[in-house]
Amino acid sequence: MRKPAMSPWWAVVLLFAATTAWASEPVPGDSNAEPDADVRVLLARMGEAMRGRDYEGTFIYRRADHVDTLQVFHRGSGGRERERLITLAGKAREIVRDGDDVRCILPDRGKVLVGHQHSRKPFPTALFDNPEALFPLYRFERDGGERIAGRDAEVIQVSPRDAYRFGHRLWVDSEAGLLLRSDVIDEAGEIVEQIIFTNVDVNAQVDDAELAPSTDVSTFAEVPDSAAEVMLTLPAWSGDLPPGYQLIKRRQRHVGADQVAVEHLLFSDGLSSVSVFIDPAPERDDLLQGDTRHGAASAFGAYHDGRHVTVVGEVPVATVEFIGARLTGGETADVAGAGPAGTAQ
Amino acid sequence: MSDPIREQLSALMDGELPAGEQDLLLRRLDADPALRAWWQRQHRAREVLRNEASPYMEVDLAGRVMAALDDDSGFVAETVKPNGASWWRPVAGLAVAASVATVAIIGVQQFQSQGDAPMLVAERLPTSGTPLWASRENSGITRVVAAADEGRLRDPRLDAYLASHAEQAMMLGSGGWLPYSRLVGQVEETPDGLALDANR
Numbered sequence: 001m002r003k004p005a006m007s008p009w010w011a012v013v014l015l016f017a018a019t020t021a022w023a024s025e026p027v028p029g030d031s032n033a034e035p036d037a038d039v040r041v042l043l044a045r046m047g048e049a050m051r052g053r054d055y056e057g058t059f060i061y062r063r064a065d066h067v068d069t070l071q072v073f074h075r076g077s078g079g080r081e082r083e084r085l086i087t088l089a090g091k092a093r094e095i096v097r098d099g100d101d102v103r104c105i106l107p108d109r110g111k112v113l114v115g116h117q118h119s120r121k122p123f124p125t126a127l128f129d130n131p132e133a134l135f136p137l138y139r140f141e142r143d144g145g146e147r148i149a150g151r152d153a154e155v156i157q158v159s160p161r162d163a164y165r166f167g168h169r170l171w172v173d174s175e176a177g178l179l180l181r182s183d184v185i186d187e188a189g190e191i192v193e194q195i196i197f198t199n200v201d202v203n204a205q206v207d208d209a210e211l212a213p214s215t216d217v218s219t220f221a222e223v224p225d226s227a228a229e230v231m232l233t234l235p236a237w238s239g240d241l242p243p244g245y246q247l248i249k250r251r252q253r254h255v256g257a258d259q260v261a262v263e264h265l266l267f268s269d270g271l272s273s274v275s276v277f278i279d280p281a282p283e284r285d286d287l288l289q290g291d292t293r294h295g296a297a298s299a300f301g302a303y304h305d306g307r308h309v310t311v312v313g314e315v316p317v318a319t320v321e322f323i324g325a326r327l328t329g330g331e332t333a334d335v336a337g338a339g340p341a342g343t344a345q
Numbered sequence: 346m347s348d349p350i351r352e353q354l355s356a357l358m359d360g361e362l363p364a365g366e367q368d369l370l371l372r373r374l375d376a377d378p379a380l381r382a383w384w385q386r387q388h389r390a391r392e393v394l395r396n397e398a399s400p401y402m403e404v405d406l407a408g409r410v411m412a413a414l415d416d417d418s419g420f421v422a423e424t425v426k427p428n429g430a431s432w433w434r435p436v437a438g439l440a441v442a443a444s445v446a447t448v449a450i451i452g453v454q455q456f457q458s459q460g461d462a463p464m465l466v467a468e469r470l471p472t473s474g475t476p477l478w479a480s481r482e483n484s485g486i487t488r489v490v491a492a493a494d495e496g497r498l499r500d501p502r503l504d505a506y507l508a509s510h511a512e513q514a515m516m517l518g519s520g521g522w523l524p525y526s527r528l529v530g531q532v533e534e535t536p537d538g539l540a541l542d543a544n545r
Contacts, residue, residue: 061523061526061529063527068526068529070525070526070529085525085526085529087529093529095525095528095529102515102516104512104528113512115512115515115516116516117515117516117517182523184523193523193527195523195526248517249513253509255502255505255506255509260502264509264513266510266513266514266517268514268517273510273513273514273517274510275506275509275510275513275514277502277506277509286500287500287502288500288502288503292503297507299503299506299507301500301503310500310502310503310506312503312506312507312510313510313514314514314527
């Protein structure tokens with residue numbers, strides 16, 4: 001098995017992240033407010049169960065005009081997490097994770113995309129490993145119970161404390177601690193994304209065969225995440241970020257049919273993430289300008305200083321605008337005046 | 346809303362409306378928010394129904410979604426079961442989230458008659474004469490795209506960016522299966538070769 005060793009590349013990025021001019025704005029509101037003890041216990045139990053349990057189940061994923069049905073097998077016993085997700089309808093897609101190694105199998109393209117999950121650092125995987133990191137940004141509250149997939153679940157409402165992230169609603173198995181349903185809720189209170197188990201076996205015997213790809217991938221082309229090794233010089237620009245967001249990753253990528261080299265920056269607040277793509281010398285004039293939103297995904301694009309900047313993420317439009325405007329010197333969205341989304345307490 | 350209109354819309358959804366009647370109907374849809382809302386609900390219901398057909402689904406989604414549709418549920422009225430529960434709420438919510446300004450039904454015939462949109466067709470659709478909503482029927486997805494999405498669709502790179510974002514966000518390992526599912530969704534939706542870095 002492969003140890004998720006920190007590459008020199010990562011060290012450089014860490015250094016960059018530590019010295020960058022990127023700075024998050026202070027968190028508005030009562031950032032010290034902590035959730036009740038029972039919520040903290042429930043969150044801790046959920047994290048433990050999601051990592052450590054052996055389970056299998058079927059869930060539906062919905063967003064905008066899209067529905068997928070997936071099956072998941074997870075083995076946590078033995079100290080090393082292994083899991084496999086496979087689509088049950090539509091195009092065959094499979095994601096196999098072994099520790100920090102992640103493979104996405106695309107049978108119709110004869111390809112395996114190989115990547116490495118960030119080894120819990122520099123940004124902890126907050127919801128399951130370190131929910132405390134989210135308390136200044138989101139308010140966690142109990143909100144009764146419901147049955148999901150034939151099991152009793154406790155509901156936790158996760159409300160953003162400002163307008164720069166979506167809310168969540170979590171259904172946690174009362175007995176086993178697994179996350180049985182999770183909704184992403186936008187600023188209008190609409191559910192924009194949803195995962196819900198239709199059946200789950202919380203005490204499954206997950207054997208090796210169930211964790212191995214169902215397709216013979218021996219003839220598939222392995223596509224490594226080699227772009228990660230391209231390190232860039234510091235950008236000429238920098239900017240403020242909405243509260244709580246941190247730079248996670250910065251790299252060069254070749255994207256799209258025309259294979260243009262763009263700079264890709266990934267930001268996260270521990271639960272929500274945003275990407276910035278910068279085309280240093282756009283050759284086309286039909287790239288996105290302004291805002292657009294599709295289900296949970298928001299995007300902002302602008303030409304500025306000979307570059308084209310695109311900001312995308314499963315966040316409110318305010319967030320992609322905030323970041324985009326600071327990169328392009330444009331007007332910033334004044335959402336602070338509207339009051340933090342989570343101040344209704 | 347008159348029954349003939351609903352019948353026409355149902356025919357459109359089924360890919361059975363003559364080309365000559367499509368233009369007028371689409372213009373009507375464009376101008377009438379209530380009609381648009383009804384149209385979207387029907388689409389949602391059909392989508393859920395198709396997924397319900399999966400043997401893996403234990404939940405009686407279809408029944409609940411149908412029950413949730415209001416009185417004017419038209420062609421699906423006979424399948425309504427009165428055991429509502431609250432399942433439909435997310436469904437309706439998603440429909441609302443997907444609805445922006447104007448709904449356009451992507452079809453080759455429609456775009457062929459509109460000078461400003463052929464790029465979409467070239468990039469997203471097979472160049473057969475089949476309307477997208479008909480060809481997608483077979484793959485289990487009927488697609489309704491809001492006009493505000495045109496910017497997204499027109500930007501030849503946005504899908505690629507979204508897929509790239511989904512992939513990297515997945516590697517953060519936070520949020521359970523949501524990031525995985527997002528990647529699956531992105532790869533699913535994106536035309537071959539466009540989305541993921543081909544030369545990685």
